[in-house]
Amino acid sequence: MHPLLAAEGERRLLLGNEAIVRGALEAGLRVGAAYPGTPSSEIGNNLFALSQELPGLYFEFSVNEKVAMEVAAAAAACGLRSLTCMKHVGLNVAADPFLTLAYVGVKGGMVVVTADDPSCHSSQNEQDNRYYARLSGLPMLEPATPEEARQYTAYAFELSERLEVPVLLRTTTRVSHARGVVACGRLADYRAFPKGRFEKDPGRWIPVPAVARKRHQILLEKLRLAEEEAARSPFNRMLKGGPLGVVASGVSVLYVEDALRELGLEGKVSVLFLGFTHPFPKALAREFLSGLERCLVVEELEPYLEEALKVTAQEAGLAVKILGKAEGYFPRYHEFHPGMVKAALARAFELDWQPPEAPDTSWVPELPPRPPTLCPGCPHRETYKVVKEVLQELGEEENTVYPTDIGCYTLGLLPPLRMADYLLCMGSSVGSACGFSVATDQRLVSFIGDSTFFHAGIPPLINALYQGHHFTLVVLDNETTAMTGHQPVPSQELRPEVLKDRPVISIARLCESLGIPAVEINPYKKTEAKEAVRPVLSSKKLAVIVAKAPCVLYRAKFKK
Incomplete structure (x- = not known):
């Protein structure tokens, strides 16, 4: 039995993220959807595992946060309680449906978890997502402990359902990843999945301008009611x-x-x-x-x-x-x-206080730096070496710009590889390559992971084809979302039994269906791989290299 299914009255030492899941189960969550992103990842991981045990719970790892938001929104429109979770920058991706969802609202309670990352422990910025609450006009709760995370989550569903708007639950890394004692409440009944029903109402669910103008006024009235509730809330x-x-x-x-x-x-x-x-x-x-x-x-x-x-x-x-x-x-x-x-x-407060004197550590020898690095045996390293050596043999390596993306492979920026030059966000390796193609005559080789490709790499690749941009895109397909905990991806062939019935979506075939030349290599077979990519790297035309080999840590799970 999953540890988050503990009986009512039991006390558990839980992460803040685990406590959010427990609170959702007590509130009767029915549909969850997420794209993994630290520091929110454990929420999706646990819901995915629980959905295999509980007939009354559905969860999916969606291809990106926008899709996850829309999945959860539709479920809530049918009267089911839903949840989507994402890291802070993920809400940027989901902002389009999120801000309009505030207008049309929900029927079943819906909670949107945004996990902020002060100090950028695992992120490209440290934006403050509290401003999304102000921008959207939606209620926001901020727990400080795992026990509060459980309580606030359960309450958020009730508040959302009563006001018929989503509720934002905002955490930070130290709340998401702190452990604390959590008092378990009563679980909802998950013996069967209760289907909802969507009631058609174009005057609400279709926000054409005439409808949107009315729904905005309704939202502002709900915001006034929420402010009255905040003033008397026991959470304040x-x-x-x-x-x-x-x-x-x-x-x-x-x-x-x-x-x-x-x-x-x-x-x-x-x-x-x-x-x-x-x-x-x-x-x-x-x-x-x-x-x-x-x-x-x-x-x-x-x-x-x-x-x-x-x-x-x-x-x-x-x-x-x-x-x-x-x-x-x-x-x-x-x-x-x-x-x-x-x-x-x-x-x-003008207190006569001095900080304690720091202990003398001058006798401690200076420790060598230990920057993060790709795992021993990582296929990404082998792919980088294949591409770098071929470009060197062609005399192009010094003249090559390497747009890169979000994932383990971002570590390609470090020596001795030094094959990452420009990064903005998920999918930017492809979109920025379009811009570099216009702005410079330098050789362009972009790197993107399999999960990131499905998340945000396909639209800019279509743009590159249509606009006539020229670069090589290397898709590092290690068959999993490795950096956030080995969540599934549509292209994976090595997969757990529970996903055996899902189709395998080939990245190479997808690109070829668009009319973009694509070659697939095994980066561990270096000689064959170099011969396969040499014609691609000899040309500046748009082409895709798919380096397909499982993450060594993910593969090891299947050997146990």
């Missing part, structure tokens, strides 16, 4: 304790609690811990700020709460001094840590 905790105050949300709540305890300020400082952060609970904030002399705002990344608090104080005519990023107490980048928060509290 206010404790009055003096003329000095602190406001925090997410993992910063835990840092503040530690700092107040260690500085001897518990009960002496007023605190407002926000878990229901959008719409911003103005009435509660006004009550909290009344009578305060100064207030420190503790939040990672952008001054989202800080600016809302300053507006609230100004509108209410309150003289409280609100301190935060604008005053230099915290940066607008990277994660916080307890020591940073403690120092900011001491400075803001």
